[in-house]
Amino acid sequence: MLEDEAERLFRLECLETLNWPPCAPIPAHITK
Numbered sequence: 001m002l003e004d005e006a007e008r009l010f011r012l013e014c015l016e017t018l019n020w021p022p023c024a025p026i027p028a029h030i031t032k
Helices: 002-018
Strands: none
Touching: none
């Protein structure tokens, strides 16, 4: 699914750029 892929990509980017594991369960205030 496209959304799943987007979420996975977002998580990957989050971990790579911000380098903070808490990003795995995406915080609500980050999604927007």
